[in-house]
Amino acid sequence: MKHPKVFKSILSAAIAFGMATTLQPAAAESNDKRNVILIIGDGMDDTQVTIGRNYLEGAQGRLVIDNMPYRGAVQVLTVHENDPSKFIYVADSANSATSMATGAITSRGRIGTSAKDDKDLTTIAEMAKTSGFATGIVSTANVTDATPASFVAHVSSRGCENPDMMVNAEAFAGVIVDCSADTKALGGKGSIAEQIADADIDVVLGGGQKHFNKNAEAMPKPLFTVAQDNNYQYITKAKQLAQVNPNQKLLGLFSESTMPVRMQGENGRGSEAPKPSFLNKVDWRVGDVEMPAPMKCEANPEFEGMPNLRDMTAAAISHLDARSANGFFLMVESASIDKQSHARKPCGQIGEMQQLDESLKVALDFAKENPNTLILVTADHGQAAQILPDGSLFNAMPVAVYPMGMVSRIITPEGQIMAVNYATTPHGFPIEEHTGTTVPLYSNQPIPAMLTQPEIFNLLKDHLQL
Amino acid sequence: MKHPKVFKSILSAAIAFGMATTLQPAAAESNDKRNVILIIGDGMDDTQVTIGRNYLEGAQGRLVIDNMPYRGAVQVLTVHENDPSKFIYVADSANSATSMATGAITSRGRIGTSAKDDKDLTTIAEMAKTSGFATGIVSTANVTDATPASFVAHVSSRGCENPDMMVNAEAFAGVIVDCSADTKALGGKGSIAEQIADADIDVVLGGGQKHFNKNAEAMPKPLFTVAQDNNYQYITKAKQLAQVNPNQKLLGLFSESTMPVRMQGENGRGSEAPKPSFLNKVDWRVGDVEMPAPMKCEANPEFEGMPNLRDMTAAAISHLDARSANGFFLMVESASIDKQSHARKPCGQIGEMQQLDESLKVALDFAKENPNTLILVTADHGQAAQILPDGSLFNAMPVAVYPMGMVSRIITPEGQIMAVNYATTPHGFPIEEHTGTTVPLYSNQPIPAMLTQPEIFNLLKDHLQL
Structure with missing residues (x-):
């Protein structure tokens, strides 16, 4: 690991002592590429990390994440949809990812939009793209799921993942979502999948073929074809990650829906x-x-054939690094730490914690060679386990x-x-439910000992000098 | 707040990057007093802090603890009594306080003793006293309770708080404790209360009169009298804290047992x-x-007449500062964050979180004037809420x-x-049960981003140059 420069250390102390009111991570040397890799463990509070550590490394062992040199805590902030002046104490992935992506505080279920008045909020990925950075999102969930979506899309409800889910659609078990106002017919940007297909994002990797197999709104053409027309190469197999064309954007969807997880309980057992x-x-x-x-x-047999999150992260970094002279912004999500905790499956959680840890190792290895790379690892909210x-x-x-x-x-x-x-x-x-708690923030560069979730946006923005 | 010196900043980064294998906080200027104030929120994991913050300061607000400039995480480590090579994943206050006090890993229920072979482990307070520092313990629990006891006593079970609890005694509801081997008759040091009464500790403040009203082993004399014979002034009222004699050690016990807590649910309501x-x-x-x-x-009427933890902390600091030319070691515990969570009383937890926060403010104010003061704030284990x-x-x-x-x-x-x-x-x-999770560590001086609980002992020892 490289030794920090003295000015960085002083800056660290200055930030920690509250002397810097605007957070200013180490300035990049001019002409150097500046990169940000934001790794989100969905639901990954300290307890979930400890579950992973106890199993993967033993009580006394250390995960890669445990060896990160800087650590802080994050206040997760959520407001009421009908009265955004009022806080509530438990978040979901939509409002918390929107906070990190945009610097705003919003209400549960919202993707890149403000509570009550439903305004689009500019995301860090959009700002980075405008300034000539390459951008990418990687997730083990559907790429249209709340966390990745909040970095690249704007819609009033996380349930509106594809064109068939926009108007009075049943998201699940009796829960109706409605994003009529976001339909293209009414001047909106369309569903999350449409916004991704239409966008200028250099890398999109994860699950969710089912959403891109749907036809675009009022067009007899599936969304993966719309994406291809928009200069995305579309891949669906892990082995294709090794053969991507750097001259095209990359859309890789490796499963119908959420990617199968790496580990499961013995013979598929969950909690009892x-x-x-x-x-x-x-x-x-x-x-x-x-x-x-x-x-x-034990290993989950359904995981066979899936790319590891580590491999998706490596492919994304390589593709992004090749596609911009300025540098890149990449968001990587290990989504099923949360989903497996929702489902009471600790073995599943552990495997996805391991996937996050391996991806972090890939990011750290890249940062060793590219010291203007800010790595942040955090969670969006607490989980039940x-x-x-x-x-x-x-x-x-x-x-x-x-x-x-x-x-x-x-x-x-x-x-x-x-x-x-x-x-x-x-x-x-x-x-199971989410829980309310501060969540950890880890970094390879000095960070404040405590900050609010929207302030993560500032760390990202300041590092990229946006 | 004072600006850190440059060498401290560099040191901070060095520690954070793992370059220093032995932790070396900023060296004290020679001839200056060196002080340590270790504040333990019993059971105070991130969730319990968040419960306190949401109520006391609002979701977006900040407690004093939240503004601490340095933050790390602590791996809590516990081993089996019968096979200390094997870890278990949930601690109690006895083994975790013993870790912080002695640098060892032990089994649940043990006070300053090793698992299986039952050896006495030298505590940081004992080492500090030997080197001419003043020492003190302050707690809202019985001063004989697991956390304070682990810093000043050695006994095989936390239940052996007074001479009547040593041999086949019922600690509570059918649970039998036995510390026969620790009785003075058999060459032991006696119960925890006896060890405190016999010891050379400059300040002991908290609850637990009932344990010191017991007669000493095989003596027709209550322990508070034994303590008085050993040059302790014995006080029992809050107002007496303002009139202590610096030439005597101080034993202040303000309640029969655990001190009543500051807050309670409306009309005494708990969880339902x-x-x-x-x-x-x-x-x-x-x-x-x-x-x-x-x-x-609402305010708990039973708290009336009790000294605040803040006032006990201030009195302890003042007494310790007056009694040593070298400096002091002080452990302050807000015990009932844990006890009220055990009892499913979040309002009680919140009031005791506030007590901790106020005491931290007192410590920080002292450190402003006495910059060779290391303040650490941490929890011993997680809690159920x-x-x-x-x-x-x-x-x-x-x-x-x-x-x-x-x-x-x-x-x-x-x-x-x-x-x-x-x-x-x-x-x-x-x-309710304790939970297994890493716990937070806060400091006014650079600390590693992650360490094990026994390594807290090293931080204390190194700061006092023991």
Whole structure:
């Protein structure tokens, strides 16, 4: 690792002591390329990182992310849609990614638009492109999902991912979304997939073929063809990542929807409810409980054929670096840390934490050779999973003590059992909630010890001198 | 705030980049007093800090702790009692405070002793005293409780707080502790209270009169008298803090047991279980749920007459500063962030977070005038409370979605509702679990971006040049 220059160290202290009211990361040497790689672990709060560390490296081990030289904390900020002067305490990926991408605070579900008055907010990727930087988004989710979308699109609801989802569409299980005002017919920019197909983005990699197989609004032509007409080369296989043409933009979609995750519980097991005895159900002071059996994590067979996030990140960096004399902005998301926590699947979370960590290694290796590269790693919001004692702290007491949620007891490679509890929604309901907490921010360059999520936008902008 | 010296900045970067294998905070100017103030928020992980911030300062506001210039993360490490080569993933306050106090990793429940072989581990307070520093412990818990005890005592179980608790004693509800080997009769140092009474500690402030009202082992004399014989002045009232004699050590115990907390829920309310309808109990897809009514926080009448943690901290600093030409080591604990989270009382947690924050302000003010003062603020382990959306993220779906735990819906001063969920044990069982997570570390001086909990001991030791 390169030694920091003295002026950077002083700057670091100055920032940390609050002397710099506008955040000014180290100025780039003129004529050098300036790059930003923003890596987002969706839902990756400190607990989720710890779950990954305990399994992947052991309690005493270190992930690549743990060795980042600078660390801060981020206040996640969300406002009410109907009264944006009022805060609420738990975010979703749409409003939090919009904060990082635009510097604004908005309401849940919004993609690159403001709460209540629904104005488009200019994103860091758009500003970078205007100033001659190459830009890219990489995600293990649909590339139209909330986090990547917030960097490149503007629409009132995250559910409006393709042209068929714009008007009174059922996003899922009875939830209706409506982005009528964003349709091209009414002068809007269209769905998220259309905005990506129409845009000037150098790299788009991830999942979501199903959204680009839809016809464009009022056109008998699928969106991947629209993208090809707009000078995107369109790839769908991992091996094609090695053969991309630097003279064309790159759209790579490797799965119908969210990319399958790398790891799963033994034989596909997820979390299970502790089973209290009949007596214990009647009175918590008597009877006992049967806990779920411990399990190992294993490779998810559905992951076969998928590119690793590491490989997508490497391909994106290479493509972006080749396509701009100024440098680039790249957002990389490990999306399913969040999605697997929603689904109570800690093994899935762990594998996606590993994917993030490997991608960070790729970014750090690039930054070693390209020192004007700012790397930021952060989360957008907290997630439900909690590590609990395996066997209650109070199990010397003569009563059955067990978590109220769905539980996994994971056998870690160091031979211990890590108990993970998910208890934010009823057992039958299939999805856990997000949580409200500050989230970590890691960097290869000096950052403030604490900042708000919209201030991440300032760090990005200042590094690119936009 | 003073500007950092350039060498400190460079040192900061060096530490952050992992260039310094032994942590070397800024060297003290010779002949100057060197001081350490270690502030521990028991159970104060990032979520618990966020609960405090949302209520006390608003979502966008900042606590004093949030403005600390340096921030890192701490790996909490715990081993099995019977096989100390094996890690477990959730700590208690005894083993984690012992890590910070001694640099060792031990098993849950142990106070200043090693796992399995039960050896006494020298504490930072003992080392500091030997080198001519004044030393003190301040806590809102019993001063014999796990966190303060780990800095000044050595015993195999945290339950052995007084002479009557040493041999086959019931610590609580059927849980038996036994520290026979630590009795003076068998050549041990006695209970925690006896060790404090016998010790050369300049300041001991907190709760726990009941432990010092017990007679010393095999003596017809209460421990507070033993302490007085050992040159402690013994005080029990807040107002006495203003009139202490600097020529005597100070033992101040202001309550029978844990000090009452500053805040409570409206009319003493704690968390309550959501009430699903009969239909919903039968099938989660139908029926509805009644959530607990929102509530404000209010002053706890039992707190009246208690000294604030701020006042105890100020008195301790003043007494310690007067009693040593070399400087001092002080540990201050806001204990009931943890205890109120165990009891599912977020308003209580918030008040104790405020107490910690006020005490930190006192420490920072002292450090302004005494720049060789290292202030560290950290937590010992995670706690159960989670901030959830008030109204599920999925409440557009036509089913009742609610947390599985006990819930408080707190009306914050900025007029919003913060929902806090506790779901790590059955509703009838009165105590929540700790959680496994990295915890935050804050400092007024450069610290590594990440370190293990035993390495906190190194930071303390190196600053005092022990």
